[in-house]
Amino acid sequence: DTEVTQTPKHLVMGMTNKKSLKCEQHMGHRAMYWYKQKAKKPPELMFVYSYEKLSINESVPSRFSPECPNSSLLNLHLHALQPEDSALYLCASSQVTGLANAGELFFGEGSRLTVL
């Protein structure tokens, strides 16, 4: 069983909707990530939080808004999305960034998002 839990597993939303994706981990990791994955492609990094502070934003459009309320939780707020934003959104956690083992990511099962 994955130790990173994502909800919901599936989400269908219209372009005018506001929704949120949620992620939770209890491994004591201090780095958390949002990735976007299109079919048959590798994950693409969106955001990195380190010690609850946003450390990396990979030029993601503002219609995606991340939030890290505490060291165990990570949210991704969605507003005014486009159909091309439909994808699998993966949350991951790791030991803190900037260390050699920071690449050892623990992924959740993902939230499958469809934008109509």
Added chain:
Amino acid sequence: GQQLNQSPQSMFIQEGEDVSMNCTSSSIFNTWLWYKQEPGEGPVLLIALYKAGELTSNGRLTAQFGITRKDSFLNISASIPSDVGIYFCAGDDSNYQLIWGAGTKLIIKP
């Protein structure tokens, strides 16, 4: 930017066969990692490599960090049906940013 070339793109093999896939990079990496992703799941870390020349096994899986630090391979011995999935290599560059390969899809012929 840095790129990883992962090959092959896909493999059709018989159960029991050995499998080999590799990744090459245009620049040096500090860490090589191999992940496996099954349908409907997130990627799962299989092996992490931290030193040039390092050879590491995890059950039937063996991976090596190339001496030049620009390549890595993953071998799977005696494949079984549950080995199907997409295998991704990933490398950590000098800024500890993960760069991902395009993936190798493993399919086992019945």
